[in-house]
Amino acid sequence: MFVAFLKFLMRWFQRLVVLAALIALGVWLFYIGREHQIFLDNKTLGDFKALEQINVRVNDSEIAELMQRERDVRKVVGPEFEIKAEVFNEDGEIINRIAKKIKINFSKDIMINLPAFAAGEENFIVPAPR
Amino acid sequence: MIRKLFDIIANNAVPAVFIIISAFAIPLSGFSASYLVQELLTRIGRNSFLILSLLIPIMAGMGLNFGMVLGAMAGQIGLLLICDWGIVGIPGMVLACLIGTPIAIVLGIFCGHILNRAKGREMVTSYILGFFINGVYQMVVLYLMGWIIPITNPNLLLSRGYGVRNAVSLSGIRAVLDNLIPTIITNPEGAKQFLNINGSGSFLLLQLPFFDGAIRLPLATFIIIALFCVFIIWFRKTKLGQDMRAIGQSQSVADSAGIPVNRTRIIAIVISTVLACYGQIIYLQNMGTLNTYNSHDQAGMFSIAALLIGGASVSKATITNVFVGVVLFHLMFIVAPMAGKNLIGEAQIGEYFRVFVSYGIIAIALVLHAWKRNREREAARRSLRGNKGGNA
Amino acid sequence: MIKNFIKNAGWPRIIIALFLLALFITAPFVGVNVFTSFNNTVVRFGMNGIMVLAMIPMVQAGCGLNFGLPLGIIAGLLGATLSIELNTEILAKLAELGEQYKISWLTQEFLTTYREPIGFASAIIIAIPVAAVLGWLYGKLLNRVKGDEMMIATYVGFSSVSFMCIAWLLLPYKHPTMVWGYAGRGLRTTISVEGYWLHVLNDWLALKFEDTVKIGDKVLDVNLAIPTGMLIFFAIIAFIVWIFMRTKTGTAMTAVGSNPEFARASGVNVDKMRTISVVMSTILGAIGIIVYEQSFGFIQLYMGPFYMALPAVASILLGGASVNKATILNVIIGTFLFQGILTMTPTVFNSVFQTDMSEVIRLIVSNGMILYALTRKVRA
Amino acid sequence: MSDNNNAPLLQLDHIGKEYYGNRVLSDISFSIEAGEILGLVGENGAGKSTLLNILFGMPVISSTGGYEGSLYLDGKQVNFTSPTQALAAGIGMVHQEFSLIPGFTATENILLNREVLNGSLMSYVFSERVSTLDRDAMKARASEAIKTLGVHISPDMTVNEMPVGYKQFIEIAREIDRKNTRLLFLDEPTAVLTEQEADILLIALGKLAKSGIAIVFISHRLNEVKTLCDRILVLRDGKLITDQKASGLTTRQIASLMVGRESLRKEEPVEIPDEPVEEANVNDALTTTVKKKKKKPALKVEHLWVDMPGETVRDVSFEVQKGEIFGIGGLAGHGKLGIPNGIMGLYPAGGKVRLFGKKLTLNRPRAALGRKMAFVSEDRRGVGLLLDEPLDWNITFTAMQMQGRFLIGIPHIFQLRNELAMAKETRKFIESLSIKCTGPNQKAGELSGGNQQKVCLAKAFVLRPDILLICEPTRGIDIGAKTLVLDTLKEYNKEHGTTIIITSSELEELRSVCDRVAIVDEGKIAGVLPASSPAEEFGMLMMGEKLRSALAYTE
Incomplete structure (x- = not known):
């Protein structure tokens, strides 16, 4: 039960990290690509x-x-x-x-x-x- | 034996007919080979990605995804925003994809839910859904942009101060992907001339001995498309792909085996919508202008027609179908107006002819599919009697 | 009670009806002339009613919503253009017949006086057999693709429209008001019916008021023209459909739509009933477009009929029909609601927001309504 | 609490179930040990499928109010609310209908949704579903499962290319492959197999049981049940009639236990007709058989075949006398329903059917109806009724279309339906059949099952038929309505002399109403018996045993 919850938490954490990375990528693209x-x-x-x-x-x-x-x-x-x-x-x-x-x-x-x-x-x- | 032969002919009838039409129309049009090859390469680069996005819902048994225009709209919103912000080049394109993705995902989930409520008539529902979302899109782009959604670039806005213009120039990202790795195909002779004029360095020169003329190859776009094809091949091998194939063949069996049918169908549509979003961005970077209120409409129809011309059906489509389709469809597209003009003296006829062919081919494909399905149903029923039947 | 009503009518329908009601209530406050708007709504109702009526036979016979309406419209366009092209010939032939058979009332004078109604009637008379043939073929096709009618109907409609685009260019029309002046051939994209049968129905028995009304301190011009003739024509056609649905064949058709297996087990030829319904629908579509044109004033060729099915489909659904059940009342309510929204939104929104959102609202309302109908379970 | 090692694998304790007040199962208790093979037999409607649904956690059960009693697995109480839970607990089920994906290979089907996956980083980030399949490992596992069954099927063969027998093996292989499967339910697994294939399967099942898997085997082929099973359970009318060692029973005994009322006579007040009536029926039956030579039969069927899905008729011949009530019985899926449906032209059929000596055109409902035959379908909601239309439409429609009644106007030119006449006729039937409704304008879909059935009867009576074919007249309706429907039929037969052919799964019902009853087995007539014959003989016919005495009547 606890392990399952941890796994669940872990997965969401990873997703958040990926999401944050994508947003950071967007900001960076905005930064380097702006005319x-x-x-x-x-x-x-x-x-x-x-x-x-x-x-x-x-x-x-x-x-x-x-x-x-x-x-x-x-x-x-x-x-x-x-x-x-x-x-x-x-x-x-x-x-x-x-x-x-x-x-x-x-x-x-x-x-x-x-x-x-x-x-x-x-x-x-x-x-x-x- | 004869039946099998008949089946082979029947299954490839559509591409065959198009090859024959092209064989007549090409000489009539009077275009040179290098011109045609150049046009075809451009259009393969421009359209393939969009058409490839149709494959996954077909695999999941949801038919032709007329809802791909949703993804196209998401991509266009991404493009409009980067245009306003002035992000150019490859970063601009990637950023447009990044913005388009969440919109496409949301629209895809919405579309998936709607289609799950309309099982058995996915196609007509997704088709109408395209129109419905088009209304919402127009509301956003025509009324909310520049009012609630900040748009500051006066080149984008209508003179009244809000709403986006009908035609938006995408000069910032025009052909950036196509020209990322500038490549020219020519014969050795042409290569020499080219080097004399342009100097060496910035161009990749591919030399083909018997080639006539010089054409540009959008190499980077082709690489992306190749990667996408690899993705689809890989996807077919995954568990998710296997589940989709299972659902495509029998929803009830898949369900009783514990595969989450509705969820998987939604995933199929989401993937298709997101890919269509990218496809539309690639398409528009090649075109260089965005017809704010029309571009997406045509994306759906032309992609579907091209796929069907490539020999795909409502229930089965392969990567080969995509490329055969894109070549044949666009060959006709390029050639038809000129052929019409040279034959009857009216270019308009050719224009209408190609529109007629696009719609007609979809109609025929749908009819053949429904017909075949009804026949198969009958055959399945007959087979139940088994061979013990006493009609002797 | 109320819950039941909402369940029966469905949320989208109620929202749209309330929306229209709100438009009518707001209209006077933002300076919109309600009388004119209402008049416009009635005129549009008459124009579009028969095309919406065309949905009934196919829905009742279980062929679904007729997205293939453009096929009927094409038949109507052929009838309309041929009646103009052959106008003089037809009149001459009639005069000749009058002399030959000594028909006392069929005189030159009669023909001159009733030139326009005769033109209109001949358009319909030419259109009907064309529509019947097209509808018969279309019905045969739909019988082979049971279960997928709607999608196929859509594309049959589209491809026939684009096919006719080529035909309009190539057909040997000669009449100078219809062909392109510079080329001398190929039909124009819009052809005026003025001088042929413009407003023949609208003006027949039309009720016209001109007056001013004082509401509070505002003075409103009331300038009404109720197209009585067109409404009567609609009523006649609606009555014919109503009667037809009550005949033996009509009853069988309804049963086929309600439960094809039942109908088959009762000795009804299901495919034949479906074909008849498609033929009827196509004929009604043909008549519908001619009525539309006489009021609109122009024949729109080429891509004109392309999206004409969607408003008709949306109207009947808005009126309370489902994918497999529709009544005359659904047609009347639906057409009125739909056309009401189309006339009211531009005027009211223009006055309030200084912008015309009608196109967007039309897209969302009509397609939202179709979507709603498609996602509802048809049979348990 | 209890010692798990000694607890049986599965134990049922006073299981019962009601559907909407209809009792279908009561007080079922038994247990299964690991490695045991249990034979479960019973007529259609005895409660087998309900029992399976309970054990397998089908949503039908929980959505209709659950069940009574308790289930123990390894001594622990369980309550499955979905098949997934049952599967996880190690209960496997092979259904009667194939649940295979036609375009997939044997391997893909066996491992459907249990594919062997290659691990990858992607699967860690997203979910397991984006891992690729390990085709080699899958094939190895599938081959192993197929080998356990002792057959040779290529794991790469696609299912739609397989003969029917193979499909059954694939189904079973799928359950075997589930590593935790300890208890396997097989619902009529041999019904579609040839004798040879069935033998192979039985051997394979025996081997499986030796490996420790408990098997519940449901079949109507009593010989198989007897050779394969250790113990035999007989269900009848939702009750467990017997639970004993297979070695102590003969097939004849089993058959009589399944259908036999004899042993129950004391507690059965409901449907046993009074002796004198039965006597009379016997006499009727005998006299008609004697008179057969002189009179032309009302209906003569020769070598009829019908393509009705799930109810295939292969080769059927019989005769029905004028004024007779003729019953057709047999187990579900053996073709008894196909016979009337085929005669009426609703499904593709062939062979010869003569009506009062004249040939009847098959495959055209219009032809059959035109010859004054009427039909009440077993599929009330699908074929029998216009659920969205009012009662008067339902009752008068066929007569209107076929006989031109309830119309006003000029025939063939312009005829309107006469709603007054329709309503009048409908009211008449509402009264005479006491149909509970608000009036002729109520929609048929809003009525209860019993009243819907009465509407279907009324629809047939309106046609004033010479021959009335009725399928499953009492299926899904309550007891009160049942008696009324059957009495109506008897009365109608007596009053109008109409020949009636009743097809029903309930043998008792047929025996109480009919003069003669034909039993259909595997698409053929196994025999025709007078209704008064002992129930046991009917049972044997149903189980595919040939009876010399019955053959006499068939000819």
Whole structure:
């Protein structure tokens, strides 16, 4: 009787474990499979003046060349992406190179303020436009 | 002896007729061989899984599971949700399956209970059940989504703010499974050309010496289908499979032997519904667009027709039937409109012809089944007299 | 007492009836014109009644619900299209006959005045033999597949509709109002019956009111047109069916449905009775669709008749019939309830939720009702 | 408490059972030891199947209020509420009807739901049902079980390819394979076997018993019972008549114990007709037999065969005189019901049937009814009645369809049913047969069994038949109704001179009503006796013994 009950308990425990594993799998898939839109925004934000030109590459995507007050969007899949930027001055010379890995975790779309990003500031992520 | 020969012909009459029709229609259509092979491979990958999901209820003697559309709907709900969340690629597909599974299980259990209450008319009941659940599905998708069930992606919603659009683009998961292992079949000559253009590396090249043209093979999908076939073969060998076969042949005997008949029947339907859910997801990843209110309807009818054309009957179906059926049915499907156009100058005729064939073949299969069953019943009664009978 | 009533009527039926009642009660409060809705319900009742009536013979003879109704509808469509195609020929022939046999009333003037009713009648007269032949074949088929009638009927209906799709394209119809203009052949998907027999029954003896009614501080336009002719036609057909079920053959048919073994042991030819019932059902389906078309105004070809069986099946079940017992009263109650829901839900829901849920409700109600009937035990 | 080692394997203590107030078993007590073979014999309706149902825990019993008395297994009281429990306790049962799956092999059938499984991880996570079958081990086990029976059947043969005899062996092998089976019930296992097969089976059963399994053997072949069994129990009318060593009984004694009323005469007030009546009947029977040569018989049947499932008629010939009440008796399943059903055309039949000298077309109920024959089916609810229709329909329908009565209108063109006339006729019968109902409009399904039977009789009487065929007139109805039905028949016969053929499992009933009684055995007539012959002789005929005296009447 007691053994049977234990077996019953065991079986339900196992089922719960399997269920939990499946839910965890779902969450993980959600995490790694989500597609995000990364808005790249070369606009003045507070103290950070818009840059003359900045070329940005998100992961392996096409390079976005952004002049002053320009905005572009790139799509990435997964919780993390790499962003590489080259900042140009008026003469077309590269004055700064930045590469950074950014985590977005579960949030959907984000916007990167490039002047702030180029300045090495931490708060360069702003809410995505609707 | 002659009777046996007659039986063999009778049992394979349907595939034979289709081979003959195709033999006439293929030249009429004027399609090239490589085009046909490409189309067929695509469609085998697209449809086989759905059709395979029909096998298990047939094994359990429940006939053709017209209720498989329930599973298809569950899969579509999974797809709609991942679309809204923006989950793409293989993770998106797997997540859609993961979401669809519990819905399919619940629907399957419901369907199983209903069918247990309608023994002897499983098919017509599951057929009507499909319509009924379709109503519930429409209620959910058309009114609750975007209202109670949060849907935020404006590309999915109707302009009124709730309810899903009629056509949803599945660009995020389009052909992800088919192209997971990109494979090209071509002849050595074509292989060289291909390498020149694309460079080596990302493609698996299969070279067949006499092959004309180059076609893409959805290898990953085929691997999944092969795995599924292995699953079915394995399943037949399990105790559960054995119990289903027993129930399929005689419910009363199985019951008196202590096999839980109703429960086993429900399990059969649940398995079928869940598999149909996966099948529909595979189907739609290939298509790339979801017709929110129509895709599932056609899934059921075409799958059943294909299975029957493959030589299956209401009470017996094998994996071979599935593949023969999918090839023959879709061969006709591809060829008929063109053949119709070239023959009568009206493509519409071919369109209607293939619809007619789909329905007609199901009707004929059902008639033959009922007829045969009634004849067998009579024969069984006659055999009771034994050979001592004195009609001499 | 109440328990018994619920048991006899069945929960789904009561819920649906209460639902309809609730719709009628809410309607005035949300600004729906109840009179118009009621009028629409009556019109739809007349349109669909005969097709629901077509269920009776087969149910009574134990052939189950006639999901193969599209077969009868096809016969009706053939009758309708042929009557338009041959309209002038028929009239000319009648005039000729009038002269030849000196039939005093059959004059040119009579023919011009009654052109539309004659067209309507000829549609029915052409449809009946077609339906009889199709029904006879269909009945023979159903006799071979006893026990599986409903599923096979469904697919016989579907395949015949899709077969006719090809036929509509190929049949040598010529009449310009019916064929595609650009190709000069192949019938159109919808054909207007205006100028032929639009509303011949609806307008015959129609009662029309126009008035305004004050309810509280609201003023409602009452604009009623009761299609008396159509209702009378329905009543006549219903009476014929009623009488038929009381003849020797009708009695035998009922007995076959009730217990085929009993009927056989009493010397009744079971298969013959079943065939007769199928023929009757098919003929009624043919007449039903023509009546439907004269009110609707269009002949719908191609995939039009595809799902026409389901509403008829649901209606009779809603009216209290089971898979093997049905009466005229079931038809009347069921059709009224079903059509009532169809007319009331869109209007009321539109006013309350600003959305049209009627399609979804129709799917759930009709199929839920069929499902309920199918899952009930038929015989102990 | 009690010493388990000395307790019998199974002990029945004052077992009794009532179905809806009908007593079918009373005060049955006996016991079985391991390795013993017990023969259980009795007529149909003696209570054998009820006893088996109780022992096997069939749901029929518990759903109708359980049983009286108690059962002991190894000295411990048990009460099975489902067959599964009985199986678990080691009681096996081989039913009369095969319970085999036709498309499965012998192995699969023997091990049905007891398959040998390969263990796997999957089975641990889900349930045992997802383990694969170990076909080799299954085959080995099946072969062993078949070998125990001493027959050679390939374990890979599918059941639908097997001759009938093999199927029976497979059934038994299945019970043997159950490792814990200690007690085996066999219900008429030899009925479908050839003599040779039966012999093999008997030997196998003997071997089984030696291995310690107790066997309860039910058969009507008394020779087999006598050779095989250690002890013989005779059941009659729900009572245990005798329980003694087989060696002390002759088959003739057994037969007389089964059917014989002689020994019971003192306590039997119910259905024994008064002596004078019986006397008269004998005289009638004799005179009719004498007159036979001169008069044309009302019904002459020659070499009739009928395909009625479970009641196959193989080769039957007999004659019935005009005005006679002719009885057909015999055990269930031997074809007595097939005879009237075949004559009426309800089941495929062949042979020659002459009605008043003119040939009757078989296989067409219309033909039989058209010749003024009427039929009351044994299957009241299935064939006899329209349960969902009112009484007047039930009673007048056949007359309406066959004789065009109860109709108004122009014949063959337009005839409506005359509900007034129908109701009037029905009321007449409700009164004369005292059918308890609310009126002609009540549905037939709502009546009790006895009243339904009266409706069936009324339906036949309305036809004003020359010959009336009645099957099981008293099956499933209470005693009061029984007497009324039988009296009605007798009266009807006397008043209208109608020839009546009654088929019944209850021999006493036949003997009390009929002039002559034919006994059917294995699809053939074993003999025809005047009703006054001793019950014992009827018993012997039923058991398949040929009687010289009976043969005289058959010709």
